[in-house]
Amino acid sequence: MGIVYCGPFTDAINEGTRYGHEGYGVQVLHDGTETRSWVREFREYRAGCDCGWRGRTVYPPTEAGETAAQDEWDTEHLQVLIYKVAHGKVVPATALLGLITGLRRELSAAVAARDFDEPLTERERGQCEVIEAIERHLYDAAVDAPGPARPTSGGTAARSGGAW
Numbered sequence: 109m110g111i112v113y114c115g116p117f118t119d120a121i122n123e124g125t126r127y128g129h130e131g132y133g134v135q136v137l138h139d140g141t142e143t144r145s146w147v148r149e150f151r152e153y154r155a156g157c158d159c160g161w162r163g164r165t166v167y168p169p170t171e172a173g174e175t176a177a178q179d180e181w182d183t184e185h186l187q188v189l190i191y192k193v194a195h196g197k198v199v200p201a202t203a204l205l206g207l208i209t210g211l212r213r214e215l216s217a218a219v220a221a222r223d224f225d226e227p228l229t230e231r232e233r234g235q236c237e238v239i240e241a242i243e244r245h246l247y248d249a250a251v252d253a254p255g256p257a258r259p260t261s262g263g264t265a266a267r268s269g270g271a272w
């Protein structure tokens with residue numbers, strides 16, 4: 109029995125495969141052939157997957173060798189598949205933070221260039237709404253992640269009508 113991945117993008121990762129991706133330590137017999145049935149005597153382990161992928165490293169025929177082969181499947185095969193799918197479907201937080209930084213800079217320059225009590229233009233109010241919406245999404249995504257605590261309500265909303 110191998111390791112089956114169940115997580116984000118599972119369906120996309122398994123698309124095009126017959127049985128999906130199940131990783132395991134492949135037992136290689138003394139004649140160099142592989143067996144899927146567990147045998148007591150064999151030459152080595154290699155990382156393998158039900159999709160046909162094989163690792164390049166040879167591991168000793170021990171429990172530690174099997175674990176190392178499974179680790180190779182995870183890092184060299186599964187994580188690569190997850191990254192490829194995620195890369196096309198996820199916007200990095202750094203890109204969103206860069207967008208927010210640019211909008212804040214533009215707003216600050218616009219506000220600084222005129223009288224303090226002059227109201228925000230429609231475009232500037234729209235920029236504030238975009239910043240707040242993106243920040244809300246980032247905070248929601250970060251709720252379970254370790255790091256600084258989520259700001260209390262009024263944090264970004266209180267700033268929307270004021271100077272940046």
Ligand SMILES: [Zn+2]
Pocket residue numbers: 128129130157158159160161185
């Ligand atoms: Zn696979």
